[in-house]
Amino acid sequence: MALLVATVVIIAIMGAVGFYALRSAAFITPHESAPAYDPDEALAFVWSEIPGDLRERLGHEAVGLILAIELEYMKQAGAVVNGKQKRPPAEGLVIGAPETVDFIIEQASERGVDVSPDDVHAIIEAEAEYLMAIGAIGETA
Known part of the structure; x- marks a missing residue:
């Protein structure tokens, strides 16, 4: 039973971290390079x-x-x-x-x-x- 609880806790933590990472990535804009004079x-x-x-x-x-x-x-x-x-x-x-x-x-x-x-x-x-x-x-x- 303890193994099952530990597994559920680990999966929940991994899910929360994954959700947070995906949510944060949506707000990150790609780095725009400085304008280049050609x-x-x-x-x-x-x-x-x-x-x-x-x-x-x-x-x-x-x-x-x-x-x-x-x-x-x-x-x-x-x-x-x-x-x-x-x-x-x-x-x-x-x-x-x-x-x-x-x-x-x-x-x-x-x-x-x-x-x-x-x-x-x-x-x-x-x-x-x-x-x-x-x-x-x-x-x-």
Whole structure:
């Protein structure tokens, strides 16, 4: 009789633990990875968003170069980090600020691409739309 009672108690405990585990699992949401910036995807998005005259004047390669320069600036400023870096992201960095635009214009010029501040702002604004679309900035970031 004691064996029967022990068996029933063990089964009841295992059932309660199993029920609790299944109930808890229903409330666990899968881990969502951080949004990943894909340079090719960003370029395609930006290219489709900037004005046609800017596309014609600069060309696809130059727009990609400007995005690459801006990304490099962000990395140097500490605003872009990956999972391996331990430093915190930069605080107070304003994309589109005069120093950012000047850096992009200077670096582009050194590579033979002439752009105006308006060109850079149009590209950065389109890139910001891409970043919002992937959830890297905005309310969900």
